[in-house]
Amino acid sequence: MAGSHSDPLAHPEVRQGGALRYIAGFISTVALMGAAMVVTLRHDLAYSSFVELVGGLAFLALLSQAVLYYGLDISRSQIWKSVSLILTVPLFIITVGLTVWMFQSLDQRTMLMPTTLQQPTLLQ
């Protein structure tokens, strides 16, 4: 943690903000989401390839936000935010991943339904 400052506006977390960085964050995220939307509307990829591509674009957008919006890095004022996020991300993945996996197993064993009702989703 950074030391105290008599002038709050001299604090490192105030000083780290920059107009160019925020505008770059806006442009990069909009561009990545726009690319994902185009991929979605074209409907010319297999479902698994489509999920991988759109997921990759989402990852890049989130990475862009982490760096350009939140300003996460390994500087003295930001290191513990970066570390806590890195330690928490596996919890996100475990929560969603294990839930989907458990219900996928349950679905396959107990929810027998006509083929006509089936469509590709993450659960199937």
Added chain:
Amino acid sequence: MAHQAAPGAGTRLFHPGFEGHSQISARTLGFWLYMLSDALLFTALFAAYAVLDTPMNAAGGPIASQIVNPIEGFWQTIAILASVTCYSLATVAMKNGNRAGTALGIIAAMVLAVVFLAFGFNDLATLTAHGNGLGRSGYLSAYFVLILTHAVHMLIGILWMLVMLVQIPRYGFNEMVVARMLNLRMFWQFQATVWVCVYIYVYMIGA
């Protein structure tokens, strides 16, 4: 090894006035940790959505591809990202000690947030008007709860901005106001992060 006095009755583990402590850093780190726990709330909602996003859980009602529009969602994405950028630019104005610029950025962020919410509430109201409300199916319950939880966060953010619009002219950029502005910046950026996940998962993979 240097001699150190043994801890005793006079030992103070924490002193708020000690120059090694930074109130702003302590507040922003604490709020950041709160936001990570808030993110786990959304993670649980995404997990529930993933489980309920099947035709069987739609119970004869609409599924994602029938109720979401990626193009309309893209306009919402632009609105929320522009709102976040405006608020972030307000903190740049704060860095320069510019109160008017800070207020202007906050007001722009609020207007764009209202535009974002108007899109969202219009979608939900249209669905409900057609008999596809919150209780229609398990899928729609998950969809409504996910969207509404994010909307409630947005409304809290707008309320927080209104408070800051009062506090900035009243108290100036003192330590508490600056810490609140920084925390609100993280909170507001977090809403854009959640929306990116919603847009990708619900509006794109669902489409």
